[in-house]
Amino acid sequence: MNHLTQENIVVEMRGITKRFPGIIANDNIQLKVKKGEIHALLGENGAGKSTLMNVLFGLYQPEEGDILINGQKVNITSPNVANELGIGMVHQHFMLVEPFTVTENIVLGKEPKKGMSIDIAKAAKDVENLSKQYGLMVDPHAKIEDISVGMQQRVEILKTLYRGAEIIIFDEPTAVLTPQEIHELIEIMHNLVKEGKTIILITHKLKEIMAVCDSVTIIRRGKTIDTLSVANTNPDELAAKMVGREVNFHVEKTEAKPKEVILSVQNVTAMGNRGVNALKGISLDVRAGEILGIAGVDGNGQSELIEVLTGLRKSQGGTIKLRDKDITNKLPREISESGLSNIPEDRHKRGLVLDFTMSENMVLETYFHKEFNKGGFLDYNAIESHAAKLIQEFDVRTPSIHTPARALSGGNQQKAIIAREVHKDPELLIAAQPTRGLDVGAIEFIHKRLVEQRDKGKAVLLVSFELDEILNVSDRIAVIYEGQIVGIVDPKQTNEQELGLMMAGSKRTQGGTSVE
Amino acid sequence: MNKVIGIFTKDSFLVPLVAILLGLICGAIAMLAGGFDPILAYQSLLEKVFGDVYNFGETIRQITPLIFTGLSVAFAFRTGLFNIGAEGQLVIGMIASVYAGVVFDLPPGIHAVVALLIGGIAGGLWGAFVGWLKATRGVHEVITSIMMNWIALYFANWVLQTFLVPEGQQRSENIKDSAVLTIGWLSQMFDSARLHWGTAIALLGAVAFFVILWKTKTGFELRAVGLNPHASEYAGMNVNRNVVKAMFIGGLFAGLGGACEVLGVFHYQAVMAALPGYGFDGIAVALIGGNTPFGVVLGAILFGILTFGATGMKFGAGVPVELIRVVIASVIFFVAAHGIVRLFLKPVLNRKKKEAV
Known part of the structure; x- marks a missing residue:
């Protein structure tokens, strides 16, 4: 990290520790982001990336550690404070009012006033100018519900810019985009950096890091593993550091x-x-x-x-x-x-009842079988031992079989679905x-x-x-x-x-x- | 024992408790503003309820239908439906069982059971119709169940006047003695307070609520459909059938409540000028009870005590009966806005968390 001199560090997080009941989400994490760079935060699902960024954005308060913005120690107690410090965040799940127009969404909470009413014409003009400046090409008068997911994301970006963000956090921005939209987003990020903004990109996609980022900090199980310059690394090294062992990208299989x-x-x-x-x-x-x-x-x-x-x-x-x-x-x-067994496309919508326990989810399609169903009454002992067996066999990491599916990470939810579907033989x-x-x-x-x-x-x-x-x-x-x-x-x-x-x-x- | 203490210090228990306290305080402020003595008022409320056996018995009578309607609303809620129609289902239960009680001729006991079941099933069908409209036509159950309340009211009055009310009267004939659900010896013990089997049936209903939802195959489906209809459909459950089933069971609870009112308490039914209100209070009871059967019973007890004791407030402290509605409304407000309650509880909860660490 010697190549980072103290003057051009815009964000520094020192020894951040954040605990939740039962787990330490962030354990003495260190992060330094240079001005004008795209810095990736790489880690598996549940590694603590989002928690760390929520700390930076003021949504969580850390138990230990300091945050320095432009070398000044700050206390970010809420997203409003983060905004004032020039930190903006584009969330994975957009926070937009669907029936409102693009402009209305962007100025929400910071409306330009004309007497008693909102000066919507001025707002639209401002939005249009910002949109042009960064090559976003958003129609300020379109309604959110009528525009594509990719466009909605741009509205989120504009929202942060309108509030004067200098540091923009992107939380898994490509998860919801088509390949074409991803391409466009990468261009937008380059434009933002050209205009002097700094970007922190939360992701677990190695390809994206190699394509857009300047440096990368890897987090594993709540701990900082390393910070690397992207020019001096490769996907294999990143994957190994992220997972903690060698990862085989090539699927081993016989004819x-x-x-x-x-x-x-x-x-x-x-x-x-x-x-x-x-x-x-x-x-x-x-x-x-x-x-x-x-x-x-x-x-x-x-x-x-x-x-x-x-x-x-x-x-x-x-x-x-x-x-x-x-x-x-x-x-x-x-x-x-x-x-016929099916691992559905949308695991939250179709694959699981998120508020059911893991054991209930494991019998979602088979609860009526003789094995579990004794004359209309369910045999919960049989259901629970069945679930315990599957969870062990498929290495689903869950605190217990009584934990609601909602509490598990995406990867573990998917493993659970696969366990259930494969077990049906x-x-x-x-x-x-x-x-x-x-x-x-x-x-x-x-x-x-x-x-x-x-x-x-x-x-x-x-x-x-x-x-x-x-x-x-x-x-x-x-x-x-x-x-x-x-x-x-x-x-x-x-x-x-x-x-x-x-x-x-x-x-x-x-x-x-x-x-x- | 630790488990018991655990229940009482759990958030889900603590929050409603504090909500009730805050509600009582708001009521007290309203009384002070009106120039009444709130301490005297609450004291006379409690004296009214616990002062003598007759009034205590009558409080139990007041609580009973609230358990039924609370269970009705809570059951539907557990399956993802808002049953605002417990009121109408209760009225239909009343009219159906009063009809069976007056018209049928059956041996004692059997007559009562038949009349009770007819009331329950009628209420269930009234609810199931709402479910059917949702399943086949996609009409939201809140709209239809509210409208069905009024249809139930006027339909019941029409049945009464056409078949059951003698010329020149305003109420039906009494049901036959063979259909009566009142417990004579118990009533005598309670100074002729109108105590009946319905209370026991309501408590059994709460047990049945738990068993159906959390122990049976049907309950598994109902809960799955309520929590995620898409995943349930994928898993091969029939979502529409479950919606109808859930509304039937919800309506059944309310219908039984109505049946117990006429078979156990009044023994007749009068032409109604307005809806009796138990169904609407049932929504609040379910809310306070967190849509759990045990919670519903506790919520109904609270509501029963407050509404029945309100007359005592008037005698003892001159507080208008309507003021108890301010207290009830505040309790509901604080339960619904539990964020506010948590704010009050913050110091307590924080301390607990520190101890835990």
Whole structure:
């Protein structure tokens, strides 16, 4: 850290310790951020990154330690104090009033007045100027509910700028963005730094750090591990420091030995939520002992396909067979009992009842089985021992089986869902975005489990927007575009460029039906 | 023993307790402003309730329907629904059981049980209809259950006047003795206070509430659907059926409450000018009780004591009966705005935390 001279340090956190009941979230953490740099805060889920930034933003008070802003010792007792010190934060979950316009949201709490009323014209002008200055291109009069998630994030950025922020904290900003939006966000960050702002980026994505950051501080289990200059490091080193051991990015697997067809989808059509055809005659097969990856840009029918397969959405035509059983338009429970397990796309919405205990969540689909259900009464002893077994087997880190699912980190929640779904011993396992928002350690674990299921002779259907994941894990790749499979390729004989073109619809095979 | 102490020092217990205290203090301030003596008023309230056996018995009578409606609201709440319709479900329970009590001819005991069940089921169906509207038409249950309260009121009056009220009267004939739920010997012990089996049924209801929700397969589904309908649907549960089921069970509690009122207390039903109000108080009871069965029973006891004791305040201290509503309203306010209560509790809680460390 010798290259950091004292004059250009804008944020210094010395020996920050923050305890919560049962855990030490931050344990004597040190952080130094230089003026005008993009500084990454890297750590696994639950490592204490967000806690540290909430301390800096005044949402938490540390038990020990000092914060220095521009060399001055400060006491940040609330977000208002943080604002006055020029610290702004773009939260992962946006804090916007949906029916209000962009301008109204930005000036909220700091409205320019004209007599008794708000000078909204002046406010809009200010917002527009700021937006131009940093290349944000936000329409000040648009309503929040009408603009995309990426735009909403820009509104959050403008909010901090409007309040005069010099230091902007981004909490996992790319988690909710599409690849295109991520690209634009990176540009915006560069613009901000060019204008003299300092950025602290909370993330667990190594790619982003390598792409935008100048330096990186790694936190593991509440402790500072190291601060490095990005120019002198590489993803392998960062991953090892973050997880505390060597991480294997490459998924270890042997050649697939596909056997009989387990899932057969023939010409299935279905409507999307907006009443248009989301699936336009989709056909595919998944065999026992193989992982079929579905690659595609978000919104090309992936969600609808999974919903039709699991019985949540009615298909308008075509047939779906699981082994020899026709499961077209059957009820979710019947399909699940026929041997289909699913790791849902949205684990908070679909995968877990967050306020249920872990043990209750582990039997969410099987509570009515004889094993747990004694004449209408549930056998909680059996449910609890079942949960204890799964949690141990799948290394779910939870204080106890009575802990509500809400209290667990994302990675552990996902492990719990996988434990539940795999334990059902399905013929077909569908994994939709199984590693979204997870850190490298958890991703490695989940990929291993998927391959393990394959090797046990199960059929695995993997749906993901991450090309790396598709290329690494799948044995065959089906590309989905506008509700059709536009081609099936061998991952060993393709690359990101070719897949990218197919996903954009430009390399369409004739008739749009599947080819082997 | 530690467990017991644990319960009493837990936040969920401490906060309502302090809310009640703050509510009583607000009521006292209102009394002072009106020129009354609050200490004398509260003293006479307690004297009224605990002063003699008759009034004590009548307080228990007052508490009983509040337990039922409190359970009704709390049960629906546990399954993600706001049952504002306990009032109407109670009225329907009353009219159905009074009909069965007057018209049917059955042996003693059996008649009472049949009339009770009919009242309960009628209330349950009244609630289930609200659930059905939500499940099939997507109408929000708050809107429909409020509207159904008024429909229940006028429907009950229409049934009364058309089938049960003799010419020139304002109330139905008395139910047959075979349908009566009053406990004669107990009433005599309490100086003819109107004590009835309904109180025991209400307490059993609280136990059933707990068993259904936390021990059965049905309860597992109901709670899952209430907490996260999307995940429940994914797990293969029928969300719509569970909404109807939850509203039926909620309505059943309120309906039983109504049935016990007519079979145990009045033995007849009068043409009503307004809704009786037990259902609305049930919302407050459920809120104070934290939507737990034990809490509901305690909340109902508090409400029963305050409302019944209010007449004592008038006699002893000249405080208008309506003022007790100020106290009740303040209690509800502080329970709902528990953030304010926590502010008052902060020094206490902080000390506890330090001891724990």
